[in-house]
Amino acid sequence: MNKTLLGYVPDRSPIYAIHPFVKLFFLLVVSLFPLFIAAPEWNFGLIIFVLLLMWYSRINMGIMRIYVPVAISMASIIFLAYVILGGYHPEYAQIGQLLAIRVYWERIRDAIVVYFRILPMIVMMVFFLNTSRERDVIVAMRTLRIPFVITYVFAMALRSAGMVIEDFGIVRQAEQARGFDTHGKSLPYRLRKYVMYMIPLFALSLRRAEEFSNALIARGFAFTGPASKIKRADFILTHYHFRRLDALLTAIIGLAFVALLVLRYGFGWFTLSRSVFLPWLETLLRHR
């Protein structure tokens, strides 16, 4: 198994045949699809497609279970925001009443549309983070000729997130060893005492920053002067080759996006009026 940003991918996975740039391109471009798709059934289809890609990449699909509470929380918040606290318009059609709150079809429809626009983006990000390492992100960005400093800062931000989590574990263990433990206490109490973790964590971060900047200088990295303008060899790119398959996949993703725009704005596809699911749901709710 190879460790990725969010999990592990088996040593033998078809995902390794794909250049990191293609994965990043897929993330960036396909994540835009839901913004142009209003009909929820299409976005649902996109979710299924990405899940199939994850399965094909041999990602342990069991990890998706941890995102179920996230999906449910998100649905609850959107439902609350749109249906309960969404207000009303004279043209809205009331389809029911929830205690003293009038429930309008348009607010339910909007909540569903928004939810199914956000959900594929999250699934896409989960797919990317489960199939990519920090190194892949660097390779993808360097392939795009993004300046080294930006690439490096981005990569270090990814790494420092892991370091902060590790440091948090150390601080917590140290404080537990000194008799400070919030285990089993109420949430308000834990939130109040959180500062006990935050102060040493902040101090540790400052020390890490000092050590890290010393290490950068010791490795000959210069922020100013002629050494900062040296052309880097990008040795990392020698391990990756942009093959015909990568070019083909990049073209397919790009063309799919163009096709989406043409179908959306040229032929009116993916709009609410073309949705099959929404009229069916409206009929169902009205009959109840």
Add this chain to the structure above:
Amino acid sequence: MPPIVEIQNYTWRYLHADVPALQDINLTIEEGSFVGVIGPNGSGKTTLAYSLNGLIPGQYQGIKEGTVKIAGTEVESYRPGELPQMVGVVFSDPEAQFTAMTVEDELVFGMENLGLSIPEIRERLEWVTDLTQLKPLLEKPPYEISGGQKQRVALAAVLAMMPRVMVLDEPTSMLDPMSRKRVFDVLARLKRESHNTIIVIEHNLENLVPLADRMILLHNSRMALSDGTEAFFRQVDTLTEAGVYPPGGIAFFHALMKHGAFAGELPLTLDAAVARLEGLMSHE
């Protein structure tokens, strides 16, 4: 050999500190020599390491007196990014010095900063991974390997830059005995096969003494003693006064010497001590 490190009347005091971290240091180190630096905590060893590669005064605020020259040039006179080509530093905490996502990227990072081409990087990578036996770990993230492996990665990353002077600041302080030995095995091989000047700051004398051509004792921010390794350990009283205890074999023969039971060169390794003792016993 010409001197590669020349320190004259050097005093450094950190900003807001009451006493200098280093005071009146005069030190000359010849190119190609292997120097051990010892001393109790707070004696200024790390400050000395930072002074050699320009982190002091570059990264720290304080008051400097005297001069620290590397290859005849004052450290402040080097332009940013130049001095690491001359002086490489390996810090005590290996994890704190990692700058990349895989072992290979870690080794390559410094070489890319020097502007080396891909064939040059490939050649040096081959050499350094062979020397430090890191080939099987190249694909792994440096923060997921063992402590000993981490320190070898840190050492290899500096070695790959081929600095003329290598300073190792307590490189084995966080390691188990086996990992310590492996780090010193690399240093021993480096001593045999290259002409690098190696300065090792270390508390663990068992591994250091057999390799060192010369030893330096820092005590209370001053250079209390500096001599060839054998002559250095003859001055056991000065060492123990500073809280430094020589390896068992040396201490034993020094005690014999004091009682008039032994005269001659102190054995610096365990094997040499055993041989010397066997010689003494057979003589009796």
